[in-house]
Amino acid sequence: MILLWMPARPCGSRVGTMTSSSEPVTYLDYQSARPVDPRVVEAMLPYFTEHFGNPASLHAVGDRATEVLEQSRAEVAAFLGASPEEVIFTSGATEANNLALIGYARRNRRSGSHVVITEVEHISILNLGKFLEQEGFRVTRVPPDRYGRVSPEKLRARLTEETILVSVGWANNEIGTIQPIAAIAEMLVGTGVAFHVDAVAAEGQIPLDMSKVPVDLLSISSNDIYGPQGVGALFVRKGVRLAPVMIGGGQERGLRSGTENLAGIVGMAAAARIASQELPEESARLAALRDKLIGRVLSEIPDSHLNGHPTERLPNNAHFRFEGIEGESLVLSLRDAGIAASTGSACSSKTLEPSHTLISCGLLHEEAHGSLELTFGRFSKEQDVDRLMEVLPGVVERLRRLSPLYRKK
Amino acid sequence: MKSTQYSEKVLDHFRNPRNVGVLEGEDVAIGRVGNPVCGDLMEMYVRIQDDRIVDIKFQTFGCGSAIATSSMITELVKGKTLDEALQVTRADVADALDGLPPIKMHCSNLAADALHDAIKNWRSGKKLTPLSAEQAAAAGTSCGGVQAAEAAVEAMRQAVSAGSGALEATPSAVAVEGAEDFKGKGVFTQVDDPAALRDKRVLVLDKGPAAARLALDLTRVTPRVVYVTELDTLALPEELAAELKRSDVKILYKSRLLAVRGEGEVEKVLIRDLDEDTEYELFVDAVVLLNV
Numbered sequence: 001m002i003l004l005w006m007p008a009r010p011c012g013s014r015v016g017t018m019t020s021s022s023e024p025v026t027y028l029d030y031q032s033a034r035p036v037d038p039r040v041v042e043a044m045l046p047y048f049t050e051h052f053g054n055p056a057s058l059h060a061v062g063d064r065a066t067e068v069l070e071q072s073r074a075e076v077a078a079f080l081g082a083s084p085e086e087v088i089f090t091s092g093a094t095e096a097n098n099l100a101l102i103g104y105a106r107r108n109r110r111s112g113s114h115v116v117i118t119e120v121e122h123i124s125i126l127n128l129g130k131f132l133e134q135e136g137f138r139v140t141r142v143p144p145d146r147y148g149r150v151s152p153e154k155l156r157a158r159l160t161e162e163t164i165l166v167s168v169g170w171a172n173n174e175i176g177t178i179q180p181i182a183a184i185a186e187m188l189v190g191t192g193v194a195f196h197v198d199a200v201a202a203e204g205q206i207p208l209d210m211s212k213v214p215v216d217l218l219s220i221s222s223n224d225i226y227g228p229q230g231v232g233a234l235f236v237r238k239g240v241r242l243a244p245v246m247i248g249g250g251q252e253r254g255l256r257s258g259t260e261n262l263a264g265i266v267g268m269a270a271a272a273r274i275a276s277q278e279l280p281e282e283s284a285r286l287a288a289l290r291d292k293l294i295g296r297v298l299s300e301i302p303d304s305h306l307n308g309h310p311t312e313r314l315p316n317n318a319h320f321r322f323e324g325i326e327g328e329s330l331v332l333s334l335r336d337a338g339i340a341a342s343t344g345s346a347c348s349s350k351t352l353e354p355s356h357t358l359i360s361c362g363l364l365h366e367e368a369h370g371s372l373e374l375t376f377g378r379f380s381k382e383q384d385v386d387r388l389m390e391v392l393p394g395v396v397e398r399l400r401r402l403s404p405l406y407r408k409k
Numbered sequence: 410m411k412s413t414q415y416s417e418k419v420l421d422h423f424r425n426p427r428n429v430g431v432l433e434g435e436d437v438a439i440g441r442v443g444n445p446v447c448g449d450l451m452e453m454y455v456r457i458q459d460d461r462i463v464d465i466k467f468q469t470f471g472c473g474s475a476i477a478t479s480s481m482i483t484e485l486v487k488g489k490t491l492d493e494a495l496q497v498t499r500a501d502v503a504d505a506l507d508g509l510p511p512i513k514m515h516c517s518n519l520a521a522d523a524l525h526d527a528i529k530n531w532r533s534g535k536k537l538t539p540l541s542a543e544q545a546a547a548a549g550t551s552c553g554g555v556q557a558a559e560a561a562v563e564a565m566r567q568a569v570s571a572g573s574g575a576l577e578a579t580p581s582a583v584a585v586e587g588a589e590d591f592k593g594k595g596v597f598t599q600v601d602d603p604a605a606l607r608d609k610r611v612l613v614l615d616k617g618p619a620a621a622r623l624a625l626d627l628t629r630v631t632p633r634v635v636y637v638t639e640l641d642t643l644a645l646p647e648e649l650a651a652e653l654k655r656s657d658v659k660i661l662y663k664s665r666l667l668a669v670r671g672e673g674e675v676e677k678v679l680i681r682d683l684d685e686d687t688e689y690e691l692f693v694d695a696v697v698l699l700n701v
Contacts, residue, residue: 119692143676143692146610146633157673326448328472329423332415336424345448345472354448362610362633362692364659366445402429402476404452404468405445 026339026387030316030377031173031201036267037226037378043270044228047263055260056249069260072269079225079272080218080235081209088234088252089265093200094124095246096219096234099255100196101128103242104165104217105137111192114162118142118150119360122173125198126356138162146362147309148177152187165194170202174344174357174373175308176317178206185214194240200224204275205283205314216240222264226378227271231264286376287315293374293385294318301393303406307358307371316376319344321358324406325399326369333395339388342373415473416507422477427484430466432456439537440527442519444685449475449516451523453483457531461490467523474513478502478520491528497521585614586668586679588698595675598700603630609694612637612678613658614666616699621645623697624658634658635693639665639683669696 053065070084077084090096105115117129119141129139140158144150150168159166166188171178181197188195196217199208204225210218217240222231236242236255248257290313297304303323322330327345334341344355345368354368374388400406415423432454443450449471456464465487467479482502486494503509503517530537588596600606603626611631613624615638627634636658643650643660653660661680667688668679677690 140672145694146608324470326471326475329476332420332423332473336420360692364661364691365447365689367659369445369448402426402468403470404450405470 024338026384028374028376028380028384028388029340029342030380031373031375032342033229034223034226034377035379036223036228037271037274039274040227040267040270044263044267047266051262053262055262056251065260065262068266069262072265075269076220076233076272079208079276080220081211082235083238085253086210086235086237088236088255089260089268090232090234090256091230091258091261092232093198093219093221093224094232095256096221096232097122097124097128097196097198099234099242099245100217100219101125101132101165101167102135102245103255104194104196104240105132105135107241107243108164108194112160112162112164114138114140114160114164116140116142116155116158116163116166118144118155118168118179120144120148120150120172120177120357121167121169122198122200125167125169144177144360147312148172148175148307148357148361149309149312150179150184152180152183155184156187159191159193163191163193165196167196167198170197170199170208171206171314172308172357173201174355175319175361176201176314176375177309178202178312178314181215182213189214201314204279205286205316207279210235210237217242222268222271225268225271225275227268228264231261231268233268282378283315286380289376289380289382289385290315290318292382293388296385296389297392300389301396304396307361307363316380318374318376320372320374321363321367322370322372322396323367324370324403325396326403327371329399330370330372330395333399334388334391337391337395339391342375344371344373345369414510415477416509418481418505418507419474419477419509422480422506423473426467426476426480428466428480428487429468430454431468432464432466438527438531440523440525440530441537442522442526443471443475445470446682446685448472449519451475451479451519453479453523453527455524455527455531457491460492462486462488462494471516471519472513474509474516475519477506478509478517479523481505482520482524486524491531495525495528497524585666585696585698588669588696591669591671591675591696594673595671595695596669597695597697600627600697600699603627606631606695609633610692611635611695611697612666612691612693613697614699615639615644616701618645618649619701620697620699621649621653623699625652625656628657632657635661635691637661637664637666637680639663666696 051064053061055062055066055069073087074084077087090099113136115132115137117125117139133139142150142155142158155166168179168184170181185195194216197215198219200219200221202208203220216237218235220233223229242255244255246257251257251260294306297320298306305321307319307321327343331341331343344358354365358368358371436456436458438455438457440453452468454466455462465483467483469476469479485497485501485505499517499521502520503514509517600623606627607630609631610633611627612635613620615636624634624636641662643653663683665681665683666678667681669675670677670679675694675696677692678696679688680691681688
């Protein structure tokens with residue numbers, strides 16, 4: 001993908017000068033943000049100006065808004081293999097997660113006060129876990145194996161009489177490991193324990209079929225399927241009871257008050273339609289890019305390691321660890337070369353703590369510091385891999401030369 | 410402010426760091442601060458003649474600002490007398506770089522501290538040597554604190570001067586909390602067939618050559634073997650020690666296994682870093698405490 005962006009020029013040229021020029025950015029950070037697909041933008045535009053109605057209004061303009069809202073709901077439902085009445089629009093996946101965890105826990109408190117999550121959840125779920133603890137719930141965090149996968153057996157061992165809800169991310173947003181969601185869902189059938197899945201990292205990349213997998217609640221976001229930011233949805237299986245978290249005019253079956261973000265919802269529906277159509281081919285294409293990159297990094301850069309699962313991983317995710325160097329300086333160096341990437345290093349975070357996902361996989365802090373996350377997307381090309389590999393080995397070597405820690409084996 | 414919103418000066422020094430490298434000789438003092446666990450480790454090499462810094466080099470493992478502050482301080486003090494160099498403060502380094510993001514201010518502390526550490530070592534006659542690989546791995550000092558760094562360096566120095574004395578020290582016989590409870594549930598006192606631990610994250614506690622050999626054997630069935638020893642060196646026959654260091658076994662020096670934890674089976678261990686006097690959890694699937 002090509003963006004018009006000019007890297008800053010270095011002021012001096014002394015020891016270890018790095019080249020920097022006005023090349024366009026090679027974007028390998030789709031996990032952080034995705035561009036909105038131009039087809040989606042086109043679908044949205046009329047709903048800002050021409051069709052601006054409020055679905056709650058009783059006149060024709062309002063009726064038209066209602067119609068579009070319900071049509072969009074049906075399209076998002078189709079993307080999930082669900083019925084339209086099982087889709088609740090929200091302001092994004094974080095809100096969907098809030099509605100699922102807080103809403104379910106509060107509504108079903110009489111049945112029990114124990115919630116099970118995993119150690120490798122997205123921060124929005126981890127912090128909801130802490131919030132529920134403050135609300136008086138007991139929250140168990142199940143550790144994963146070294147690939148970041150949580151076994152259904154280990155999860156089952158944590159269930160008690162008091163357990164009301166289990167929440168597991170379909171795939172990990174950092175290292176791309178895919179969880180055995182179908183097996184966990186089957187294991188929970190008949191236990192009376194509800195199953196919530198945060199599917200944000202997985203959506204658009206692997207099929208999410210609620211008609212086949214007995215999940216009760218599932219969060220998705222619009223931007224992660226190339227729709228606009230600020231929209232998301234919660235799938236709520238028929239019969240599952242929630243308490244609202246957002247209080248107001250009673251929109252979305254009373255579960256999510258607030259006038260619907262119609263243009264955003266139209267955009268999410270268009271994004272879902274495109275994602276459904278293109279998923280099989282696009283996943284295979286991205287997996288080929290991923291495998292090419294993983295193969296090249298591991299063979300061309302000494303003392304490099306792959307984080308996450310070798311096969312059960314998202315088609316767009318490659319996550320590495322390089323011995324002896326620190327991730328933020330790696331990302332900064334790539335930035336200078338016009339490449340956008342991410343790291344799980346503490347030094348790039350607000351808290352100066354390394355990635356909890358990498359630590360849960362069994363890495364030591366010092367190992368987690370040297371990680372590099374590369375994620376592909378709809379506009380990635382094979383040349384992006386080549387471009388990265390023109391630069392990455394040299395960057396790693398330069399930083400290792402600066403480092404007192406790196407010693408060749 | 411984002412951690413990567415650096416000034417042009419910081420980016421310049423990160424991209425083109427001045428005075429990278431090491432110095433050798435009788436007239437060279439070495440200072441060292443930081444901790445790889447926290448993501449930064451700095452070494453300053455200062456050549457001193459007639460109480461004046463005539464040359465200075467550094468090596469740094471760390472983020473962009475850690476590298477930039479190291480580079481900047483070498484420029485600031487080159488040619489200065491030791492007393493003048495000691496006047497250079499953390500704030501001076503940050504100012505010279507046109508400021509640092511608030512969350513990165515500790516990096517400027519590190520650079521100033523590494524320099525001051527070198528001068529202090531010179532004046533007290535303390536000679537540090539460049540880190541060997543295992544020393545680097547064991548150089549755990551508190552995040553950004555020079556006091557703890559000094560303590561750690563001192564501990565390292567004493568261990569070196571103690572020579573073989575340290576080698577004769579036996580691993581602590583202190584009971585590991587939870588070890589009994591998890592026997593058969595991830596804690597092993599003997600391993601007849603390494604294949605039983607295929608693909609597991611295995612922690613092997615240092616119990617001498619048998620444990621080291623088992624750790625090596627395990628690398629054939631799993632990529633993750635952590636060898637924990639309380640010593641700062643491997644108290645093993647030379648060849649075995651060399652083989653262990655060359656292998657994929659991750660060696661944790663100066664570390665004490667305190668507890669085994671989990672629900673129903675081993676899930677993590679609690680380790681004390683003996684240098685830093687801090688404790689942390691490590692996620693593992695199996696713990697091998699050989700009966701020897």
